[in-house]
Amino acid sequence: MANIPFITIEGPIGIGKTSLAKKLSSHYNFHLLKEIVEENPFLDKFYENMEAWSFQTEMFFLCNRFKQLDDIKQQYLSMGKPVMADYHIFKNMIFAQRTLSSDKMIKFEKIYEILTEDMPMPNMIIYLHASIDTMMNRIKRRGRTIEKNIQASYLEQLSSDYEDYINYLERSHPDLSIIRIDGDIMDFVQYQSDLEGIIQMVDEQLRKLA
Template identity: 60%
Template sequence: MNQTPFIAVEGPIGVGKTSLSRALSAHYQFELFQEIVEENPFLGKFYDDIEEWSFQTEMFFLSHRYKQLEEMDKKYLSNQLPVISDYHIFKNKIFAQQTLSDKHFSKYMKIYDILTEGMPEPNVIIYLNASLETLLNRISQRGRQIEKSIDPAYLERLSSDYERFMQEFEAHHPDIPVLRFNGDEMDFVSNQQDLHTIFQTLEQTLKEGDPVK
């Protein structure tokens, strides 16, 4: 395991990745990397017509996430400075497989494999999941204009894809711990005890890996 903590928070849209990442960064004073969402000029069109705008949307996300990962490695991890991220680039494969045609997905993965070769992987993943009802409620509460046209069926498929992907990830990466938390049962934004539970679990995991403090 990479000894410098690189903690990635993952899960479907609306599950609370950014809120938890910010709380972790503030608590541990780790550098925070957040994904670019609303800056994607294709995203609004994507939610209106997934088939038409999926390739442009996914390529934009891939290039920006690759650039952030490159910066993270160069400026922080290579200098033993720990980081928190509210995503990891592997999520691109989940979204791309869900939205792209077979022809576009094949081209996309060739580019993905080239860009991510040799890039650092997280040494801990915090995986948040929740029911469709909870996800839709949280998306509504945060009120992003760009997300108002999200199809619940798309979100439900995405959640299922995330779960399947994480199971495969755990099977193929036994050296990278995956800490699972259920958003239906925990509210780490409003309940400090829930947040403290996550802190304790993470600290124990990092201690077992003996990361650099």
């Protein structure tokens, strides 16, 4: 299963993860795994009052992502079928560390470790990052009601946390391919040439997995 492509696209809110995952899964004919977002019944309340609703929100995401990844492991990766995902479960720790109080974080981390001990690790991560202005504009453009209360300060903290975690993964997993895409420079939704540039980078990493 190690050499079966399991590509995850990661980055902060509003960066274009799902859009890129759809385009790449179509191009490569890989199974598309999309995270559950709007179905989270606590998310709207969370953006209004993070302190009060953070634990419920993170636990919903953790349990649903665990179920999705367990299904992917059994039905696709173990059968030799490649997967393109617009998230990985490790993002739970990025968000939880920012939003949970210390006592709830201890409980959450214990549950996270139990659930993820045998979860498949991606062998390629496409990391999207951009300026806060770019992300805020994209969030506004897609018009999700549940995201109307997102603050720029929260996005700034989240972007910093993502950068730290991706750097950690790069150091701790030398065999993991990480492709960094600057969303301020590359707009793969508007420009086909930018998408083709990303495909070339992915092709190069796929050859290393073969």
